[in-house]
Amino acid sequence: MYIVTGGAGFIGSNIVHGLNARGITDILVVDDLTDGRKCLNLADAHIRDYADKDDFLRRVQAGEDFGRVEAVFHEGACSSTTEWDGRFVMAVNYEYTKALFGWCVERGIPFLYASSASVYGMGPTFREAREFERPLNMYAYSKFLFDCHLRPLLPNTRSQVAGLRYFNVYGPREQHKGSMASVAYHFKNQLDESGRLRLFEGSDGYGPGEQRRDFIHVDDVVAVNLWLLDNPQVSGIFNVGTGRAQSFNEVARAAIKWHKGGGIDYVAFPEHLKGRYQSYTQADMDALRAAGYASEFMPVEVGVPKYLDWLAQNLG
Known part of the structure; x- marks a missing residue:
């Protein structure tokens, strides 16, 4: 059995589909389906069972045995960067991850978990140190603190443990995230509605729309997870980006080209984001490359049209 927490969410559901593509269906999905729209991410997937996240945690804390577990992909979290209820975020993200980590280590089960590039704050260096x-917020702090908890334990942990610091992930099955969905998703909607894309004016020394992020297609994120599954000797904390910063203008141009027309409007930079906005992110990929990961990552010129094709085929 494979366990995927957050398995009805964005990255988790894509991991489920990635396992399915390998012929693996013996999967326990763990999630919180209070937002029932997330079930649509699994409507075309094959899984063995589902467990509510709180029920699953109780079973883990009770030391329950789930039979032979090949690996745990821990993608579940409160991912809202605007949630300031620290007790809630720490319970859901930090304490939950600690409990599941301990359960896996005790049984020698590979534990692959979602960290976040948000731990780097404003940068400008994005290296795993x-x-x-x-x-800069509770979500980032909860991810950061578990990474800190893990570091001194790694040298004496015999089973595989890998923390993946995801950068700006975009791709299929993120539509339930609403305002937190990627710019590529919002660009598709804006083009359909008005044929015009809205980008921020210049900030932090960058020209209009020239703020840059490390945008990574979710298929590449899944590929890294499955590579780690195939290489249980690899443990550590790793950035998962493309290693290349690309501008919002580049994403916009890729969307406009796919749409066969459209334009860009630059809007005033919001006051409340000044001093708290990442105008630049670029993953240092040396650690993952040194661990042996050799596959290439899609630039936005490839990944964005691939994603927009999926949206057109699946969501209209």
Whole structure:
């Protein structure tokens, strides 16, 4: 059996589909379906069972045996960067991850979990080292703190443990995220509605729409997860981006080209984001490459049209 927490969410459901593509269907999905729209991410997937996240945690804390578990992909979290209820975020993200980590280590089960590039705050260096980490919100802090908890334990942990610091992920099955969905998703909607895309004016020394992020297609994220599954000797904390910063203008141009027309409007940079907005992110990929991951990552010129094709075929 494979366990995927957050398995009805964006990255989790894509991991489920990635396992299915390998012929694996013995999957326990763990999630919170209070937002029932997330079930649509699994409507075309094959899984063995589902467990509510709170029920699953109780079973883990009770030391329950789920039979032979090949690996745990821990993608579940409160991912809202605007949630300031610290007790809630720490319970759902930090304490939950600690409990599941301990359960896996005790049984020698590979534990692959979602960390976040948000731990780096404003950057400008995005390398997996403490001196470059300065989280700016509760979500980032909860991810950062578990990474700190893990580091001294890794040398004496015999089973595989890998934390993946995802950068700006976009792709299929994120539509339930609403305002938190990627710019590529919002660009598709804006083009359909008005034929015009809205980008921020210049900030932090960048021209209009020239703020840059490391945009990574979710298929590449899944590929990294499955590569780690195939290489249980690899443990550590790894950035998962493309290693290349691309501008919002580049994403916009890729969307407009796919749409066969459209334009860009630059809107005033919001006051409340000044000083708290990442105008630049670029993953340092040396650690993952040194661990042996050799596959290439899609630039936005490839990944965005691929995603927009999926949206057109599946969501109209």
